[in-house]
Structure formats: structure tokens, C-alpha cells
Amino acid sequence: MAPTLNGEVDIVIPTIRSLNFLEDWRPFFEPYHLIIIQDGDPTKEIKVPEGFDYELYNRNDINRILGPKANCISFKDGACRCFGFLVSKKKFIYTIDDDCFVAKDPSGKEIDALAKHLENLTKPSTPYYFNTLYDPYREGADFVRGYPFSLRAGVPTAVSHGLWLNIPDYDAPTQLVKPLDRNTRYVDAVLTIPKGTLYPMCAMNLAFNRELIGAAMYFGIMGDGQPLGRYDDMWAGWCTKVVCDHLGYGVKTGLPYLWHSKASNPFVNLKKEYNGLFWQEEMIPFFQSVILPKKCTNAEECYLELAKQAKEKLGPVDPYFNNLADAMVTWIEAWEEFNAPAKVKNGTA
Numbered sequence: 001m002a003p004t005l006n007g008e009v010d011i012v013i014p015t016i017r018s019l020n021f022l023e024d025w026r027p028f029f030e031p032y033h034l035i036i037i038q039d040g041d042p043t044k045e046i047k048v049p050e051g052f053d054y055e056l057y058n059r060n061d062i063n064r065i066l067g068p069k070a071n072c073i074s075f076k077d078g079a080c081r082c083f084g085f086l087v088s089k090k091k092f093i094y095t096i097d098d099d100c101f102v103a104k105d106p107s108g109k110e111i112d113a114l115a116k117h118l119e120n121l122t123k124p125s126t127p128y129y130f131n132t133l134y135d136p137y138r139e140g141a142d143f144v145r146g147y148p149f150s151l152r153a154g155v156p157t158a159v160s161h162g163l164w165l166n167i168p169d170y171d172a173p174t175q176l177v178k179p180l181d182r183n184t185r186y187v188d189a190v191l192t193i194p195k196g197t198l199y200p201m202c203a204m205n206l207a208f209n210r211e212l213i214g215a216a217m218y219f220g221i222m223g224d225g226q227p228l229g230r231y232d233d234m235w236a237g238w239c240t241k242v243v244c245d246h247l248g249y250g251v252k253t254g255l256p257y258l259w260h261s262k263a264s265n266p267f268v269n270l271k272k273e274y275n276g277l278f279w280q281e282e283m284i285p286f287f288q289s290v291i292l293p294k295k296c297t298n299a300e301e302c303y304l305e306l307a308k309q310a311k312e313k314l315g316p317v318d319p320y321f322n323n324l325a326d327a328m329v330t331w332i333e334a335w336e337e338f339n340a341p342a343k344v345k346n347g348t349a
């Protein structure tokens, strides 16, 4: 299928392993630009398969480019991927893990996950009233009887959350008790997550409209030197959903699927996510209670307000949240540095 929107998309890949998985995606990814974030030892050489158009950043690059602000980008955690969101100039971002491969649909056809995400992002969402026939904008479907016409235009879609066949995205305790679980169920549906409902966003197969919600898609300070890991995407998912609800944007989940091949070590994962397993019982009620003021009219303003409230409400849970809230502010400072409209000087931009 001819690539669409390929001038408006960056594919962001965090890697601490290898990029050989790109061979599997070549038919779908080759027309697009890749932003590769090399985590871990910057002296290690990561080979990018021939023929891909890419930029690659290691930790030395991040430190050089951001200076003191680099402390808001995680080290030794997939959360480092958000540096790619920061430096991109494109409208759409697709982020994928290096152990994810092309899946097949029930008919045996290879799934072009990126194309489906772009379709999700360029069609409206319906967060205010649930359509029981799922995605009403899909070929062969529509709004069902009783669906108000005043709501059928829908709202702009900011996030498209894809799923995974084979290794499911379980937390460590679940992975430990159910090591043989494999997701074999292909559900042929895309759902808008209703306004006011949070969800556990996984970054393995995720796309978003960077112009609408990029400033809130920050993956926090996780991994090396931090008391938390593997909650990078969860934090970003809760923040972006609250911001989307406030700004009137939609979040979709479901198709497309990809094939997740590698189960990370559950014991290592348990160490990383241990605090998150009980802090989430505080974090989620916090996000459920967040009210953003009307004066917040874009993702940056919403995000700074969220940082303020997170410090007030979650700081007492653990000092980590004070540091996280500060890092959220640093992220916005970096975001504005990279994304502020060109300063107009004596009449010229």
C-alpha cells in the first residue's frame, strides 16, 4: 500500500538491544523517518539495517542537546523514548518496541500497524456517548439507533493505542503466576475510551497526534537511580487521558495488533515496578479526581497544572513524586525550547 502521510510521521524506537526487528517491518516502515533512541552504554554500536532513513541519539547526544534538562530523560528504561517525541517535528508519532514484529490477522494477512494507527488518528473519536457497534467511522459500520446526531461529528483523535498478540503486557506478579499465558485472541474492534475513564496505556504499539497531545506524552523519570520503572507509559497514559478529556480530544484502543515476541524477566520487572504496584492505588485516584481549570487551553498549560497538582497531592505519598513533578516542568521547558514558534525578530521569524 502506498505510504500515506509519510511526510507527517516519525517512528520512535527505544532500544538497548538490537534493531534487527526492522527487517520484519521494512515493507511498512521503509518510506518513513525513524528516530532511534539508543539507551544504555553510548559507546556500544547499534547497527541500523540498510535502507532506512533515520536519526539516532545515544545518552551523550541527549546530554549534549539538553544540557541540565537532560535529567528529565530516563536512563536504562524504555521511558527514554520520549526524547524522540521532543526532537520530532512531525504531526504524528508512532512508537514501537524492538521486540515487536508484524502480526497476521485471522485471514493470514500481514497487518500494517502504522497504516491502521494513522487511520485511527485521522478519524474522529466518540468519548461522550458509547457506540455499541464500535467504531462508527469504519467501512461497513455506523452510529446505531439512539445515537444523538448532535454528537455524530465526534472529536479529534489524539491517541491510538494498539494491542499485542503472543506475549501480553502483564505486570511482574501476573507474569510470574502465568508464565505460559499467550494472547491468541484477535478482537476486530477499535473503541473510543469514554471521557472520565482512565486506562493502562502500553507504549509497545502506540501512536499519537504530537501537535494535540505531544507535550503531555512525557514518560517520567524511571529506571536508573529511580525507585520506579515500567510505569513510564502508565504515567504518560494517565496524564494524556486527563488532558484529552479536558481539551475535548479522543483516545482509541484496539486494532492494530502486532506480535510481541519477548517476555522480559519477571524478577527484574518486579524489582523495577514494585513501588508502582502499591503507588498505583494512590496515583489512579489522584488522576480520577483531577480537575483542570478552564484557563488551561492547550496540552502544555494542562501539563504544568498537572505537575502542580501531582506535587501537592502525591508528594506526601513519597518524595519521588516531588522529583517527578519537577521533571514534568523541566520537560515542558524543553518542549517549549524545541517547539516554540520561531521568535519574531524585527519583523522576520
Ligand SMILES: O=c1ccn([C@@H]2O[C@H](COP(=O)(O)OP(=O)(O)O[C@H]3OC[C@H](O)[C@H](O)[C@H]3O)[C@@H](O)[C@H]2O)c(=O)[nH]1
Pocket (backbone or CB within 6 Å): 013, 014, 015, 016, 017, 018, 039, 040, 075, 076, 077, 078, 079, 080, 096, 097, 098, 099, 169, 202, 203, 204, 223, 230, 231, 232, 233, 262, 263, 264
Ligand atoms: O533499560 C531499557 C529497557 C528496555 N528498553 C527498550 O524499551 C523497549 C521495551 O523493553 P522490553 O521489551 O524489555 O519491555 P517489556 O517488558 O516488553 O514491556 C515494556 O514495554 C514498553 C513499555 O513502555 C513498558 O516499559 C513495558 O510494558 C524495548 O525497545 C527495549 O529495547 C530500553 O531502551 N532501555
Ligand SMILES: [Mn+2]
Pocket (backbone or CB within 6 Å): 097, 099, 260, 262, 263, 264
Ligand atoms: Mn517487550
